[in-house]
Amino acid sequence: xxxxxxxxxxxxxxxxxxxxxxxxxxxxxxxxxxxxxxxxxxxxxxxxxxxxxxxxxxxxxxxxxxxxxxxxxxxxxxxxxxxxxxxxxxxxxxxxxxxxxxxxxxxxxxxxxxxxxxxxxxxxxxxxxxxxxxxxxxxxxxxxxxxxxxxxxxxxxxxxxxxxxxxxxxxxxxxxxxxxxxxxxxxxxxxxxxxxxxxxxxxxxxxxxxxxxxxxxxxxxxxxxxxxxxxxxxxxxxxxxxxxxxxxxxxxxxxxxxxxxxxxxxxxxxxxxxxxxxxxxxxxxxxxxxxxxxxxxxxxxxxxxxxxxxxxxxxxxxxxxxxxxxxxxxxxxxxxxxxxxxxxxxxxxxxxxxxxxxxxxxxxxxxxxxxxxxxxxxxxxxxxxx
RNA sequence: GUGGGUGUAGUUCAGUGGUUAGAGCGCCAGAUUGUGGCUCUGGAAGUCGUGGGUUCAACUCCCAUCACCCACC
Numbered sequence: 105x106x107x108x109x110x111x112x113x114x115x116x117x118x119x120x121x122x123x124x125x126x127x128x129x130x131x132x133x134x135x136x137x138x139x140x141x142x143x144x145x146x147x148x149x150x151x152x153x154x155x156x157x158x159x160x161x162x163x164x165x166x167x168x169x170x171x172x173x174x175x176x177x178x179x180x181x182x183x184x185x186x187x188x189x190x191x192x193x194x195x196x197x198x199x200x201x202x203x204x205x206x207x208x209x210x211x212x213x214x215x216x217x218x219x220x221x222x223x224x225x226x227x228x229x230x231x232x233x234x235x236x237x238x239x240x241x242x243x244x245x246x247x248x249x250x251x252x253x254x255x256x257x258x259x260x261x262x263x264x265x266x267x268x269x270x271x272x273x274x275x276x277x278x279x280x281x282x283x284x285x286x287x288x289x290x291x292x293x294x295x296x297x298x299x300x301x302x303x304x305x306x307x308x309x310x311x312x313x314x315x316x317x318x319x320x321x322x323x324x325x326x327x328x329x330x331x332x333x334x335x336x337x338x339x340x341x342x343x344x345x346x347x348x349x350x351x352x353x354x355x356x357x358x359x360x361x362x363x364x365x366x367x368x369x370x371x372x373x374x375x376x377x378x379x380x381x382x383x384x385x386x387x388x389x390x391x392x393x394x395x396x397x398x399x400x401x402x403x404x405x406x407x408x409x410x411x412x413x414x415x416x417x418x419x420x421x422x423x424x425x426x427x428x429x430x431x432x433x434x435x436x437x438x439x440x441x442x443x444x445x446x447x448x449x450x451x452x453x454x455x456x457x458x459x460x461x462x463x464x465x466x467x468x469x470x471x472x473x474x475x476x477x478x479x480x481x482x483x484x485x486x487x488x489x490x
Numbered sequence: 491g492u493g494g495g496u497g498u499a500g501u502u503c504a505g506u507g508g509u510u511a512g513a514g515c516g517c518c519a520g521a522u523u524g525u526g527g528c529u530c531u532g533g534a535a536g537u538c539g540u541g542g543g544u545u546c547a548a549c550u551c552c553c554a555u556c557a558c559c560c561a562c563c
Contacts, residue, residue, distance in 0.1 A: 148525050169524075206525045215526085228526045254524075297524090328523040356524035363523070378525045385528065386521085401518065432517095434528065481520090 110134055110291035112250070113320050115373075116350045119488065122464040125344070125371040126457070131167075131321075131352060133251035134291045135191065135201040138166040139375040140352065141457055143364060143450045145203060147383065148174050148183070150194045152447070153381050154440045157196040158168045163416070167198060167251075168377050172244050173205035173236065177227050181247035190250025192325045200475045201376075202250040204241045204283075206297070206325070206355070210259035218258065233304055238282035246289040254323055254356075255283040257297040259343060262331040269301025272326075284317060295354060297323040302335055304342035311346035321352040324372070328357045333366070347371070359481050361390060361453055365470050368457050384442035387431040390449045394425075394478030398442065403428045416448035417441070 114132040121127070129165030131138040145152045145160065148171040152160055160168060170190055175181065187193040190200050208225075209216055215226045222237020243254035256279050258271040275298045287294045296319035300306030314322055324343065327336045340355070347353055354374035355367045364375055380390065387399030391411040399408060409419035410427065418427065418441035418453075453473075460469030 112492095146525065154528095171525080174525085201524095203524050208526085210524090212526070213537065257524095259524085270510090315529080323524075354524090359523045375523095377523050378527095379523045382522055382525065382527070382529090386530095388522085397519090399519095436528075475505065 112291060114292035115321065115350065115435045117350060119462050121466040123468075124369050124430065124466045126368045126461045126466040127371055127373060128458050128461040129352065129373055131199070131252075131374075133167075133293070135197060135199045135251050139458060141364075141454055141461075142166055142374050143454050144169050144374060144376040145447055145450075146376050147194070148378075149178075149313055150190055152387075153385065154436070155447070156383075156442045157194055160196070160447075161198070162487045163447045164455075165198070165344055165447065167273040168196065168200055170194075170200060170202050170248065170250065171205065171208070172202050172241055172248065172432045173208040173225075173260055175202075175248060176205070176236075176244050177234070179202040181244045185247040186248070195468060199252070200250040202248050202254065203356075204244050204245065204254040204256040205260055206241075206254070206257040210261070210329075211237075220278075222256075225268075238279040239286040240285050242286040243295070246287070246292065250292065252293045252295060252321065253287075255280045255294065255296050255319075257299060257323075258327055259303045259326045259329070260299065261304065262329045262335075262467055264301045266301065266303050266306070269299075269303055269306055272301065273306055276325075277310070277317075277473055280314065280317055280319075284319070284478075293320040295321040295352075296323040297356070298343055298348060299326045300339070300343070301326065302339060304333060304338060305342040305438045307339045308346050311343040315346060315348050315364065319351070321354060321374075322347060323356050325353045325356045327355065328359050328363070328377075331364060336363070337366055337370070337471075340367065340372070340397050344371050361389050361450070361473070361477065362479065362483060364450070366459065368461075369466065380446035381443050385439040387428070387438070387442065389442050389445050392476050395481070395483065398424050398428050399431050400428075410442075410445050411449070414445065414448065414452075418445040432456065459485045 111134055118129045118130060129140045131419040143169050145165050147168045150170050183397040184190060184193045191197055209223045217224045224236055225234050227234050238256040245253035257276040260269045280296045296314040298310045298314055300310040305476050328345055351375045355372040358367055358375050371477055388395055389399045389410050403424040406424040408424055411419055422441060427438055427441050460466045
């Protein structure tokens with residue numbers, strides 16, 4: 105018997121920009137609505153590093169990620185289920201998305217063996233052996249209780265020959281079917297994941313295959329793994345026409361501010377990325393003018409905020425000189441303030457994008473971003489290889 | 491005053507006759523895209539206390555001297 109009290113997952117496409125492929129919508133979940141396009145902060149271990157759930161709310165985060173592999177290893181899904189699922193465990197009453205552990209299969213290469221059945225890991229904490237497959241991943245994700253869960257997929261590397269990419273893609277499709285068959289939890293949405301390496305043909309083929317399986321939403325995986333940005337954009341261009349308009353599209357692991365806008369331009373609704381919080385902990389922040397390495401000596405006596413006009417706690421109360429001092433001194437609060445700023449920066453960027461879409465002015469918004477944002481340096485990765 | 495010890499990179503120290511003297515930390519910079527990351531990579535930096543001497547060759551051995559430390563008068 106169905107639990108009528110659990111609202112079903114639903115995506116509402118609110119508006120499509122008349123001047124581009126950019127979309128604005130709303131994800132309706134058991135824990136409330138998420139306005140898209142959305143950047144989802146990553147909280148691998150049931151915490152966005154250095155942040156409390158209350159602070160995440162103050163920043164305006166609508167939804168956060170957690171990771172099946174990491175939480176299964178420690179502290180274990182049983183404990184989290186007993187604690188009221190991830191929502192209860194981490195005191196976060198807004199939506200949560202869990203990644204399946206598929207990406208860990210990829211990033212822990214060398215410590216694992218993949219077969220059709222699943223993956224055998226040597227876990228990175230104590231080296232002991234563990235198995236994970238589509239059914240196991242879904243079972244754990246049901247216990248964790250996120251609003252959106254991801255299929256257990258096979259991610260191929262960059263560069264990658266077409267045969268390897270095709271094998272990974274086809275296995276991803278078979279595993280997607282198995283995830284769907286295994287998934288039972290009411291109200292929780294299971295997203296399939298598009299793979300296909302760096303072949304436009306395979307990407308389109310993967311999107312079609314997933315569409316036929318009829319998932320409530322679709323991840324786009326296997327991108328932003330080191331390829332030039334132009335390659336990633338070509339893959340998006342190739343697969344997007346095959347994606348059902350009525351379902352949300354989630355570009356996994358992206359990214360930098362410019363990549364977010366390029367994704368939105370091409371019709372992506374959801375993103376996640378560790379970049380903002382990771383670079384924050386190493387003393388780098390994002391601003392409308394580009395990246396600012398506040399750790400650098402040039403900011404030693406700079407009493408201005410990280411970014412003029414930013415409404416975040418760091419910018420409202422503290423100077424670059426102070427935050428640099430904290431970072432240099434290894435003080436935790438330095439990492440916290442940079443994280444708060446970067447998360448708030450991306451939140452504001454996405455809000456701006458959404459407003460522009462609703463006014464059919466997304467291309468102009470994107471142009472205005474590039475006019476100010478300094479793309480020199482790291483954010484140019486791979487472009488010279490084009 | 492006597493005896494002993496120590497003086498080498500910003501700092502703490504390795505280096506005891508043989509190429510352009512090393513390390514940790516610090517400093518400077520770079521990296522970071524579904525987090526194995528308070529991480530990783532690279533760089534700058536020393537007339538080896540000073541002055542003599544021995545030697546083909548001295549951070550290294552000898553003498554003097556200065557500074558600091560310890561012990562004893």
